[in-house]
Amino acid sequence: MNFTDTAWQVFNKSIEDYHVLDNVDTPINNTFPTDSLERILYAKNWIDTVQWHFEDIIRDENIDPVEALQLKRKIDASNQQRTDLVEFIDSWFLDKYKNITPKTDAKINTETPAWAVDRLSILALKIYHMSLEANRESASEEHRLNCQKKLDVLLDQKKDLSTSINQLLTDIENGDVKMKVYKQMKMYNDESLNPILYQKEQK
Template identity: 65%
Template sequence: MISATCNRIFQQSIDDYHLADHVDTPVRNPYAKDSLEHLLYVKNWIDTVQWHLEDIIRNPAIDPVEALAIKRRIDASNQERTDMVEYIDSWFLQQHSAVTPQPGASINTESPAWAVDRLSILALKIYHMQVEATRAEASDEHRSKAQEKLNVLLEQRTDLSSAIDQLLEDIAAGRKFMKVYKQMKMYNDESLNPVLYQQKNK
């Protein structure tokens, strides 16, 4: 099942990141470059670094210059995240390129890779909620509430994993079909973001 592979790779990436626990730690992807595992590892590494950048930027005592630099880094990370989702969807599309959709086949509300994206973020939520549920210096009430939230997150992962596997089974059987849409983000494009192109034309 694809979801089992996703969950295993995501956990590996998160564990590897936390060996140094620093946003500038270089990624050391252990998987072959053209493999799905490679794409999944990169995808989650991007998400993990961005998760910690989002934590850092919320420090009320942060230097404004540093905050701006981090905000721009988060913007770039969002673009990388979107690009990786499109790469993963392209991988799935290639895997099912020989499938002929059945009459009446439908398209899903989201592509397989965007569902995988949610699974990656969910892995991070689970990891960090587990930390809070077992944090020794926290109060019993804090740990109890964190455990309740963790239980919900674990249930969400089970449900989402099942839904991803079912979607891919439906695509493989021709009951559903998929397309890869380029997200066409506008805020990083100098020709589409009015703030950027107005500055450029001054």
């Protein structure tokens, strides 16, 4: 089984596990072995899945403003966790390929393996939820047909993205692509970089 097949299975297990209770407060129950790649991928998708539903909730026009602010803080924290875990996955790949010497003419990809994996994780969520809509009995036939068309596009995208990720990993293994990682350096959560936060401290 190639990497993306494994990742896809893990992502869908996470999504299915979440929807047993379908509650953003459900604690994660990651049963994959400690230090395994599968455990890391499951944790990554669990964050994405919970945040997906945070984003649904906060779009309720009747949400209490206080609750909305609290939820916005949770979304910010979730975004930071997501970024941290993506960078951790890239560290895993860097360690895996540490003994690979890139060729002198090796290319640099536009994104790292982990950020491509991040897109695959989100795509798994899109496909899961679009499939629900394409088969929702309470919806109109027109709605279901429109969602089925979108689902077909998403499934095609999944095929292409999976192929691209596997090709990227093969190119890194062969030395045809040099893996280079840049930290995201997000500023909005950093009290020393966000002017709203550090100006508040100076008052």
